[in-house]
Amino acid sequence: GAGVSQSPSNKVTEKGKDVELRCDPISGHTALYWYRQSLGQGLEFLIYFQGNSAPDKSGLPSDRFSAERTGGSVSTLTIQRTQQEDSAVYLCASSSPMAYEQYFGPGTRLTVT
Amino acid sequence: AQTVTQSQPEMSVQEAETVTLSCTYDTSENNYYLFWYKQPPSRQMILVIRQEAYKQQNATENRFSVNFQKAAKSFSLKISDSQLGDTAMYFCAFMPVMNSGYSTLTFGKGTMLLVSP
Numbered sequence: 001g002a003g004v005s006q007s008p009s010n011k012v013t014e015k016g017k018d019v020e021l022r023c024d025p026i027s028g029h030t031a032l033y034w035y036r037q038s039l040g041q042g043l044e045f046l047i048y049f050q051g052n053s054a055p056d057k058s059g060l061p062s063d064r065f066s067a068e069r070t071g072g073s074v075s076t077l078t079i080q081r082t083q084q085e086d087s088a089v090y091l092c093a094s095s096s097p098m099a100y101e102q103y104f105g106p107g108t109r110l111t112v113t
Numbered sequence: 114a115q116t117v118t119q120s121q122p123e124m125s126v127q128e129a130e131t132v133t134l135s136c137t138y139d140t141s142e143n144n145y146y147l148f149w150y151k152q153p154p155s156r157q158m159i160l161v162i163r164q165e166a167y168k169q170q171n172a173t174e175n176r177f178s179v180n181f182q183k184a185a186k187s188f189s190l191k192i193s194d195s196q197l198g199d200t201a202m203y204f205c206a207f208m209p210v211m212n213s214g215y216s217t218l219t220f221g222k223g224t225m226l227l228v229s230p
Contacts, residue, residue: 031215033217033218035218042220042221042222042223043204043218043220043223045217045218045219048215048217056217059217089156091158093158095215100146100163100208100210100216101148101160101163102160102218103160104157104158104159105157106155106156106157107156107157107158109156
């Protein structure tokens with residue numbers, strides 16, 4: 001079946017602009033995760049959604065970052081007033097109920113100029 | 114909090130040979146999973162192998178196997194008969210088992226493996 005998809009693949013934006021990154025999880029997967037991969041910090045957890053429960057936002061680095069998940073499927077990660085330090089690859093993953101493996105999308109490379 | 118350490122930033126191996134990537138972790142949890150993910154230049158993170166902490170038997174997946182030493186908190190990956198397509202960044206990752214069944218991954222910094230002809 002189809003894997004996790006993310007769009008756009010690459011995004012270049014000017015400092016101060018808002019960006020939206022999209023993730024489509026594998027059909028039937030109830031958990032969805034966002035991670036950030038940067039040269040300086042490696043792979044960091046940002047936020048995760050589990051079914052209809054309140055999301056775990058403990059990894060979000062600042063209040064400029066927010067995410068939502070509509071209809072228990074597609075998720076959007078929004079970064080407001082982007083800064084150069086937001087430049088990174090943003091990875092989305094999903095997992096099925098009571099399974100521990102997370103399956104990743106190809107990521108969105110964000111470059112803030 | 115958990116930490117995952119990969120002490121080898123880069124490794125090289127020739128085609129058909131065997132290579133071992135190291136990983137150590139620190140946790141106070143007793144029940145958890147460990148994973149190795151592979152990230153080729155395409156950027157796609159691919160699950161290579163997983164190990165449940167409660168299982169003593171080391172996991173194997175074709176040419177990939179692990180050496181899980183729970184007391185030492187060590188989880189190394191052995192790749193046998195290395196192939197050019199194994200060239201990638203390899204990440205070790207830790208996940209505690211929660212009552213909800215969901216949890217997040219803590220990753221090491223990665224080891225870049227280069228397989229040469």
